[in-house]
Amino acid sequence: MPKVAEQIVPVVLGERSYDIVLQPGLLATVGDRIRGFTTSPKIGVVTDRHVASHYLQGTLRSLRKAGYDPTPIILSPGEPTKTLATISKILDTLAKHKFERQSLLLALGGGVVGDITGFAAAIYQRGIPFVQVPTTLVAQVDSSVGGKTGVDHRLGKNLIGAFYQPRAVLIDPLTLRTLPRREWIAGLAEVIKYGIIADEEFFSFLEHEIPALLKLKEAPVTHVIKRSCEIKAQVVAADERESDHRRILNYGHTIGHALESLGGYRGLIHGEAVGVGLVQEADLARHMGLCGDEVVERIGSLVQRAGLSEQVRETSFKSIWSAMQHDKKVIGGQVIGVWPVRIGEVVIRPIEQQVCAEWFHAKHGRGSRLASGRQSAKGSARRKSSTRR
Ligand SMILES: NC(=O)c1ccc[n+]([C@@H]2O[C@H](COP(=O)([O-])OP(=O)(O)OC[C@H]3O[C@@H](n4cnc5c(N)ncnc54)[C@H](O)[C@@H]3O)[C@@H](O)[C@H]2O)c1
């Protein structure tokens, strides 16, 4: 018997509604769980080499046992794969194997695989069903929920894409056991974000359980994924296409994206940059008179205890402001930020250059640079990372 019972989080989007199903060990039952989403035996299992080495055979076994005829499509791991060229290759495979309108794509992997698979499903024969089986923390709490799919363009990340909802999101938290530690910790930044934007009780839970989470204890890990999905699902249900309310999900991402882009996407991975953003944007909110010391201190302390940095790379005000300008959260030259007023509640407000400059210089001294903090994140594995989510 599994120790943790199956959990279901509904995502309510009218006729595009679906369930997020969460259970340790779920992967072995994927075949049975996709019944009802397709009448065709053909299933395209899109994954990457790393994930395939751990989970592809088990997934294929489960699909075959349930009577399906799966075709694996194995991609190179990492952000550089998120291109139209990859989409084209997937479409070639689907056409070659005579996939029909009812055939289903399964995205088995992290956010890269999920974004690619969702987009391929959205455009093959004007849309075929797809199911997300996310295997990174980022994908389980963020990218697999909400319907944003797409690929990068040479001139910008996530520049090409579509809103396309999966038929289900099937989460097996046990897959996180093989995830590189750095990826796990980066995902915790998005989890902490949910506490700040929507749920003080959840934030307190994280403060209490962070040691157990760092040890990957099954019960708190499952709770964290479930609560994060609930919060994201609620926000997305209220605002599917990101007009206003959905912006609250961008908390920590204005400065986070700026740091990521200043590092040329080769230094910090996305969640690490967001970790810095969570702390620095709270500090900026305090400077704007929107929140008190306690908010900044609690966020800083939790981020640090999670193993994330509060400040990472050196930068000048000019370059960080200019990087913030290039983010999609800019409207009419003003940067639209998300600011905590207390833990569990944020407001959306534009910020002017003058105010941001005052904050920066008060913190670091005029002419100074945002000091470098933790060194480990700087020099380690280099890869492009996610952005503009
Ligand atoms: N659609 C959205 O709303 C949304 C939201 C956030 C991020 N994203 C996108 O998600 C992507 C980042 O996703 P990610 O952080 O999951 O990165 P990723 O998909 O690149 O996965 C990270 C690494 O972990 C490996 N991996 C995945 N699962 C594993 C497992 N269980 N065991 C061992 N290794 C495993 C992968 O092969 C890869 O090397 C970016 O492209 C970003 O734009 C999309």
Ligand SMILES: [Zn+2]
């Ligand atoms: Zn993010």
